Amino acid sequence: MADRYTLRIPALEIRQGTRRIYCFGIDGKKLPDFAAVSRVRRDEEKHLQGYQRPEVLSHIRAIRRYLESDGSMLPNAVVLAFDKRVEFVPGIPSGSVEYSTPGELVIPVDESLPESEKPAWLVDGQQRAAAIRDADLAEFPVAAVGFIADGQEEQRSQFILVNSTKPLPKGLIHELLPDTKGHLPPAYARRKLPSQIMTRLNTDSTGAFRARIASPTAPDGYIKDNSLLKMVEHSLFEGALYQYRSPVDGSGDVEQMLRHLQAFWTMVWEIFPDAWKLPPRNSRLTHGVGIQAMGFVMDSLTEGMSAEDVRCAKVREALERLRPHTAWTSGMWKFADGYERRWNSLQNTPNDVRLLTTHLLRVVQG
Template structure:
């Protein structure tokens, strides 16, 4: 609900602003605010999970980055034209300016005053979509009266805020893990390179949070900080490869409406449960102790999955055959100690997550599986 004049008090900030609209319904504002006031009206919505539900979208404070901005702001008279982007709740109040408009004035925006209530942390009227490190620094600078440009849109909807956060930061050096975890939580039409990660990221979350999953609690996600041993980036890349048309082992799991996510999830559970059981001594360890948990191991075993599924799909019991194939392959693998056979020629801990090593390991696993399966005929 918007504020009335009667509710205006010392706990509100009143600013001159320009209002316009985009997408037919979204109200946008442009204004300047004192550096010290930004975190009086705006919260930083940190990414985290509560009861397996994703909350917020912002990464953690980068202390060194914030300190360097504060040092710059405190160095003397500075030019700081970088705009902060905010999402506003509907509690803000805009009053258009009165009086005749000058002849020839472009009607693209309307000037007036924008009233934004202050609030306690977690109860503020705005959320920072872009510029959280700058906002923290601006709240700490001695140059507290510095006018800071702001572009704001009215939307209390967390999905819209996440969409804008992703799109604004897509071309910046933002951690891909953060973007990937947010992707399933937005509803916007995304660029192709992002949209292709939506289902793999959603499946990655399910694999990490379902108690019956072999990956339960093992995957590093942006919301979980450093907990986990497996890179979500590696697993998302692997699942995306499994879903490739024609070549991916899971690509056939489609219907008229697209990919059957539940069938894909069940197939991932079946395959990686078999991997966990066959390679028990290598599963769940830190990548420094087990290359199966390393990005090289995850990606190469995902490629082997494609080969095994395509080879066994016409058999009476494909998953039994896949498990048998993994068992035949196990004596030839060196995930935690020793050396790989001469065809690969690497010590177990020499395998790295480079494209060259991943390709060589994949080629070895696929070729050895083919050799062993032919020997059984």
């Protein structure tokens, strides 16, 4: 029969403005009893669940070997997000510091609960916790810092902030951003709306980009998320999608933006079906250079158009003119002044994006 009990852990409450954090020590072997790792995934309705990357087994093995050696030490604290079931009971104040209070964290433990229902989540330190879990040690106490979160949106925000100075995979950040609330670094805040649009393009039931954008929850996608984000971001701030943004707070009419993008890129898909279904190594249309260059074509042809008017004869005829002047999957690109390049020599660099964009715009505007 599964155990149910209460952990009472000596802790220090530290007040940071209106928030509280709790510093304490805990046997790392006990973390799995009450703390889960919230793996990033999408449910059947394509809603984002969780926020953590998968375990890196080689990293875990390296940490485990170190822990099992003489003199091992893990000075960095793991970070935990608690739900409302966890409470802090203050003790008798000591000293003259007003912003910290000693006391106890009271954590309910029910070993029968599934991972998703445990009262704490590991925001930072999952690889260390896994190594301690697997290590051939009776116990290994670690420093921990916890906070009581309002929900998964706040957990995601803290997860991104905690990892913003580490090499966290950008694809994971891009997928988490749309469902994240709270303060974000400026670079991430700027990409939140483009990330929201990209996620919808990838998960909506229809459209040219459906399941084609590579992400942690769409591992079979072949269009690089960063290339798609650059295309959307430029259009939002300087191109055809700018008209749907609020000049006051930078928010936008996401539904209209999606209609606009879907209308244009569906025509691209229809006109170049063979190139669209191939991965970037076999097609420069789905390569970063093609996605960005065609994004500039979209801005040129549809800026000022309403989303309902994008799928029109004028835009389709302009795109049709590109057929004899493109070499998405074979042949040679024939640029101005007799300059030629092999089809797959174009790379996702500023110079090549500019070269291809100039070439395509010359054709559609001619």
